[in-house]
């Protein structure tokens with residue numbers, strides 16, 4: 001059964017890869033790709049890397065994209081436009097917590113809209129107090 | 131000869147690139163003050179690549195040339211300026227589809243489309259201390275004038291760029307600094323000034339009828 005694919009975009013290659021490592025330690029049956037850093041691994045984002053990552057995890061279930069700082073969302077939008085794929089959503093949520101929630105929800109077999117909702121709810125939750 | 135030819139557009143790109151290379155450290159220093167310090171490096175890499183691409187390709191239409199310029203920036207600039215300049219030039223290119231030459235009204239429309247692209251992509255408005263603060267008054271000026279006025283055009287772009295110094299950043303990396311962003315020029319506005327002053331200089335030097 002296919003799951004919602006997940007892409008982590010960060011200005012840092014290490015952050016994106018590290019988050020993928022963190023999440024896949026627990027959730028193993030969800031397609032996850034890291035798209036961090038520029039083409040040559042520097043700080044920044046790469047349209048091509050993001051595009052390839054989206055294509056790699058894409059299925060009929062769709063893809064959810066998470067990003068770190070402001071400007072990476074512009075390359076995320078462009079990548080979606082360039083691939084021309086439908087069912088790709090950008091989540092407005094903290095990268096680490098949102099990424100973890102995305103993987104858990106996707107792993108439960110939930111559809112794209114529900115995963116997105118759960119991820120964006122992360123914004124409202126305090127980490128220490130209920 | 132009326133209007134901007136592909137040769138003029140290529141000269142515009144080369145001139146802008148020369149200014150960026152000359153001021154690479156300046157742009158980086160500006161970005162170090164209120165951003166992430168990559169503007170000079172990113173712009174110099176992206177524009178260098180764009181010059182290489184465009185000088186080695188034959189173009190049938192101005193739309194195709196502008197598109198390659200845009201696509202090169204999109205893929206070669208790692209920072210925020212890649213998607214922003216890339217989107218603006220791509221919109222300009224799209225507005226030139228099916229047009230034979232870049233006359234005054236299509237140049238105005240092209241830069242206005244570029245501005246709309248910037249606003250949509252960057253979600254910024256005037257006064258947010260971004261490139262929009264240069265592009266927007268430039269478009270207004272173009273629309274007010276009956277024909278291209280190189281001196282006035284350069285002056286408007288320069289004034290607009292200088293005004294960003296006293297603004298508080300609302301968008302971009304500088305926004306994290308809030309009040310501390312005041313007193314520094316916006317790097318993207320400075321590079322936009324290079325872009326527009328280069329355009330005016332090419333039109334003047336080449337005696338383009340606009």
Ligand SMILES: [Mg+2]
Nearest residue numbers: 165166168169
């Ligand atoms: Mg920067």
